[in-house]
Amino acid sequence: MVVKRKRKERIDRGIKARSDDIFALTSFREMLYVAVPPVLPVLLLLVLPLVLPLYWKKVLISAAVFALLAMSWDFIAAVGMVSLGQALFFGMGAYTTGVLDHYAGLPIWLSIPLATVIGGFLSAILLLPVIRLRGVYFSMVTLVLPLMIERIIEATALFGGTEGITGIQSFPNQWVEVYLVLVVLLLCLFGFRRLMTSDYGLVLKAVSDNDRAVMSAGINIYWSKAQALFIAGSVGSFCGAYLTHVYMFVGMPAFALDYSILPLASAVVGGMGTFAGSVMGAMILVPLSEALRGVGGLRTVIYAISLVVFIVALPEGIFHYIQRKYHQFERWVEVEG
């Protein structure tokens, strides 16, 4: 007896096939089909600060910072290093800019770039001893490092100890403040996406795939990993340096667990390995957390539940889901068997 079953079929839309990898597009509609996904969100992001009230502008800033941290997480995760300690990168940048500002009196336009590079460098150096660890072992160390540095600062009263450093320069005006982070966000987003499709990016991804084969191909994977840590560390350090100048303060909270966990959650909810997913995740989770402030005591519970719902309902991530819906349609077909 033949049993008829229904199966869901996914088929590329005709317009996808027509506009895929073809550079001579034939119609305005196809041009829009290709151009809208990258251009529309960019425009939206650039226009938002003009229309948002001050409070939500600050939320946007915070979301952008977490998006950057999430991308930095996503980048080293693609190289096979699952970090539970983006706070390390963040804190390194935050304290570096704080020290450069407070002790060396550097202007803001010097302290932020310097902190970005020095912070990235220090982060990579700190993780260098454990660069050979794989999987969970590497993750554990990244989790512990920022917490340990926090305690060291507390115990030795380094850089103001528990008081931190106050009176750090702020940005000249709120427009510089908000557009600086948005421009860096977009540069990182498209930069990372481009990097990962380059040959250099292929090699990095291959390291997480099969590191023995990469080594046997004559590539020093530890050097590659160190470079990746420097890049991710710099992005994270920029976040720390930037927010330090926004808050005009740096202290132990720069190494707080929030800066480790929220970026990870953003990347997972948004969709790993795409960078755009990281941005999307942060742009949803951070405002959601703010919007829930009105709820009161149950805020964290509701936040946690919504996280679970996202992950259970869309395990592939929001970005992958939207991408699929955009390019493909689904239909039910009857199959025998």
Add this chain to the structure above:
Amino acid sequence: MVETSQTESPQPLLRVKELSKSFGGVRAVVAVSFDLYPGELLGVIGPNGSGKTTLVNLITGLVKPDAGLVEYQGRNITGWMPYRVARLGIARTFQMVRPFAALPAFKNLIIPLFSPRVRSLSGGKYGDRDSVAKDLLEEVGFERDSSVTYKPAGSLPHGYLKRLELAKCLALRPDLIILDELFSGLSIAELAGILPIIEKLLVGGTTIIMIEHRLRELFRIANRVVVLNYGRVIAQGKPADVMEQPDVKEAYLGTE
């Protein structure tokens, strides 16, 4: 003058001396010694678990030896990191083929083509890696511009994966290639396709070590074989002579 000195006392390309490695209580490789001369094809055979793959891992640096010496072109490379060994010109295939599955077949070759060895051999420039990769695939028997070249490596049939492994080696432009059971799982037709490639490499002067279970095909091309059993060398010499030795017969066929 140079020629006579080469024929009289040729310098071995690779010298393995008293190499040993234990994993816990298991003595995987025990005091293995052999010399390998330029242009030779050396077969390494032995029953399953006799330490063949461990020997390859010891030479290429994936496993550090407990004792012994590996010399390549007169240089002591014992315990070097795998990437440094590879940069000297020792390339290897893996017994378990694990391609970079998500990448198109030809993009798999980008990884070896990205190594500093390739850059220094081509005069400080990498060149167009994509086209070099496609040329290499053609060399190992991927039809030129067939769709297979562009398919994700994870979806390739076994025969193509083995060729891809070989191409990954060739990308490094090696002087010594170590093939770990390249022939396993290949059909007669696929073997007929891949044997000429190896013969061509030999003619081109590449030195090859082959770990192999398919003795008939190996013996057709091997100059010498080393037989391992329980991590020890029980015989070495010309293929035909080696198989006549009672120890070897026993290891392969069991006692009578």
